[in-house]
Amino acid sequence: MLRALEGRWSGLWGAKGNDDLELANRRQKAGSDHSLVRPGESAICPVRAQPSAEIVRVECESAIFEITTQPSAEIVCVEGAKCRYGTKRDALELLPSWAVCSPDFQEAFGRLDAHCVEREAAAKRVWKDLVGHGGFSIQRWLPDESQSDPHTEAWRGTPPSWALSVLQPVISALPQLKDFELRLQQPVREDANEIWLGAVPTDLSRPKELRVQRSPPLVEVYNILEHGRHFYRTMVFSSDTAWSFHVPSSGQRLLRNAGASVWSVAAGDVVVGAGTCTSSVIVLHDSQMHLPRRFLRGILPDALLQPYRFWRCCGPLPGGAGQIEGEEVAPRDEATRLRIQLTKMGSAKVERLKIEAGDAA
Numbered sequence: 001m002l003r004a005l006e007g008r009w010s011g012l013w014g015a016k017g018n019d020d021l022e023l024a025n026r027r028q029k030a031g032s033d034h035s036l037v038r039p040g041e042s043a044i045c046p047v048r049a050q051p052s053a054e055i056v057r058v059e060c061e062s063a064i065f066e067i068t069t070q071p072s073a074e075i076v077c078v079e080g081a082k083c084r085y086g087t088k089r090d091a092l093e094l095l096p097s098w099a100v101c102s103p104d105f106q107e108a109f110g111r112l113d114a115h116c117v118e119r120e121a122a123a124k125r126v127w128k129d130l131v132g133h134g135g136f137s138i139q140r141w142l143p144d145e146s147q148s149d150p151h152t153e154a155w156r157g158t159p160p161s162w163a164l165s166v167l168q169p170v171i172s173a174l175p176q177l178k179d180f181e182l183r184l185q186q187p188v189r190e191d192a193n194e195i196w197l198g199a200v201p202t203d204l205s206r207p208k209e210l211r212v213q214r215s216p217p218l219v220e221v222y223n224i225l226e227h228g229r230h231f232y233r234t235m236v237f238s239s240d241t242a243w244s245f246h247v248p249s250s251g252q253r254l255l256r257n258a259g260a261s262v263w264s265v266a267a268g269d270v271v272v273g274a275g276t277c278t279s280s281v282i283v284l285h286d287s288q289m290h291l292p293r294r295f296l297r298g299i300l301p302d303a304l305l306q307p308y309r310f311w312r313c314c315g316p317l318p319g320g321a322g323q324i325e326g327e328e329v330a331p332r333d334e335a336t337r338l339r340i341q342l343t344k345m346g347s348a349k350v351e352r353l354k355i356e357a358g359d360a361a
Contacts, residue, residue: 091117102281104282104283104290114133138281139228141279143280144226151231160190167210179201179202179203183198192214197209197211218239227282238267238268241267250267288313311326322342323342324342
């Protein structure tokens with residue numbers, strides 16, 4: 001299980017005297033190699049700097065870095081970690097503004113005082129490693145307007161009559177849905193209690209998905225969003241908040257249920273978040289990718305979304321379609337984690353597991 005990085009950073013600015021530089025020169029002449037430093041030992045790596053060079057000392061959970069601010073410096077001193085970074089050779093830099101201003105990065109990493117080095121730069125993607133935080137890296141994907149959700153090509157069926165009856169009061173309350181052609185995503189049994197419909201736009205807007213439930217009558221509307229060349233759904237409207245896992249924070253109204261004299265409290269707006277694509281900021285940790293909470297709205301209860309930070313396991317898993325891990329944002333004395341196993345049949349198994357002392361999974 002991934003652990004939240006809890007170590008505090010502290011930046012101590014000061015001028016280093018001649019003693020440290022003379023020690024560095026002696027070690028350089030002796031030919032000592034400090035690229036691998038045993039835990040608990042301190043090493044001053046040789047740097048091309050003047051005695052008056054200003055040095056930044058930054059402490060974190062796994063290492064101590066001393067970085068000279070001279071432009072000609074090439075080595076970052078390391079204590080307690082087997083690594084070397086150069087401010088010139090490795091282009092050590094502060095977090096870019098697109099990461100600092102990203103809610104997804106703040107949700108996944110929770111701190112802004114980190115340095116990074118560039119791993120890869122392409123026309124549509126920038127990839128940077130976070131220094132001092134093993135296995136963490138960030139990516140920025142520029143939007144690709146030419147890419148459409150491939151799943152929409154399979155939406156061809158006609159919705160059953162009972163689904164159209166449930167939809168009728170919702171479409172009356174949300175006239176924007178009249179601009180969409182509703183299609184059945186896949187064949188369903190006649191006695192099915194719920195179906196998924198694809199809403200194909202007749203204009204240049206983006207497609208949506210609708211979950212229609214027969215009893216109790218319920219319609220949920222989801223936007224389809226592209227995030228790092230993956231497509232996710234996020235819930236934006238519920239016709240009856242008493243039966244939905246997510247309650248939108250705005251747009252509350254009374255709605256009369258189909259075929260009954262019962263009124264329900266609806267919430268949300270189908271126009272929210274339905275604009276053009278924007279850049280995506282992805283946070284990776286080893287073989288896992290951060291999954292923002294907004295892509296689980298309506299899929300998991302709101303009560304489970306806020307306490308946990310979610311990571312999607314990359315790559316296929318035996319016997320399933322994938323797995324999502326949830327780690328606690330604020331660990332407690334009785335720490336727990338979520339394990340969500342996705343099946344190829346479209347269902348999921350959600351478990352809340354207790355973390356025993358000493359667990360590192």
